[in-house]
Amino acid sequence: MSEIAPHLSVRIQHRLGALELDVAFTLTQPWTVLFGPSGSGKTTVLRAIAGFVRPDAGRIVSCFYGRDFVMTDTTQKIFVKPHQRSVRVAGQGAALFPHLTIRENIAFGARSQMEATAAAKIVEEAIARFQLPGLAEKFPTMLSGGERQRVAIARAATAAVSLGEGSILLLDEPFTGQDVRLRDELIEELRGWLALTQRPVLSVTHDVGEAFQLGTEVIKIADGRVVQQGPVAEVLAEERERLLKQINASKRSPA
């Protein structure tokens, strides 16, 4: 994957209960993983970038072809509303609209951005890529949890692709609830499509296996601070060791 110029720079200070969030990082890779245990503040970072959380202090800027788009700047009192930001989001939990079919759900984020035929083309492509043709006319209540999650990713990706260049896709625990084989397929499809359309991704996870499967840049966050940023093999070496030790131990003494 080719490196692209910085497309998002984030600096946030925010107090949330007992958690004192203080992070700063820049995204340069096509896909970046925000890794951390639950309660480390990673979801809050994502929500601040999306505009759902107003940080106590900080600045969030997306850059595209050298042009800056300030989304949050507390000193300049800039706070762009979520729907006007150059980001598209799939939050924790699928939150598919229950009154719309799967196709209508996926089309929801595409329709507001472009003319109908172009939008429909992207929607159909998403349905094909994410293996949803059999589900397109169904309603969300008829789907399994894993299927719903897949639709939510397809919906957000469709929205990001149809928003135009310079848009960033934010995914909060996107592959939780997927079985591993399906997850890896899904990752390949999503990465292929987003690389083709050049939409960078920031995804949040606490899953070591998922981070390695993505095999990208990782920002490790703990107790509201950035611990390390770099290639996954470097940043998560310790977690990988621990996981391997557990696997080996269970091999030696089968239960």
Added chain:
Amino acid sequence: MTLRLAVGTTAILLVVALPLAWWIASGRGAGRALVQAVVALPLVLPPTVLGFYLLVALGPLSAPGRLLIRVLGHPLAFSFAGLLVGSVIYSLPFAVQPLVSGFAAVDGAYVEAAAGLGASPWRTFRNVVLPLTRGSLLTSAVLTFTHTVGEFGVVLMLGGNIPGATQTLSISLYDKVQEFNYAAANRTALVLVAVSLAALLLIYSRRGGLRRGELV
């Protein structure tokens, strides 16, 4: 006459109640609590109190009333328009309350998901919140309609019981009983019972048939 009043009141109230209920449901604070209390006031006040204040406010006895008379050329009290104003205020809680509870029941995750997909607040309201609360909308409309059909105190104070102009069914029923015309009174009462029962049936029969993930 009763029908015209009820339809007019329902139409006006839906337009007024939708944004008001959305605003009340979308946050909290002293301002919202006060507005909600004022909206609910007609529920607990005797209708005659409301009618009396409206009579004074719309009539030539007060400054706003005199201003209204100068602008319109005639007093609002003892006219259909005056009745309409009274009904709208009197039935306001019946229109707003079902909508507030309906809107409050919509999971915030849907609203956030819509915003995260680039939908403006207006589009979110129209394409996500409203379809999920169609049942509340119907309840609100039917309650407003039937409540207006059956109202008595405000109409009596404000409308002055002018046959053909401001005499509603419930008041003509009262008149007929005063005249010991029980047969006519019975017919009017039956009409009112039938209308109310039909409206309530419409609401409750939908309970079994909720489709497409409607909430309330």
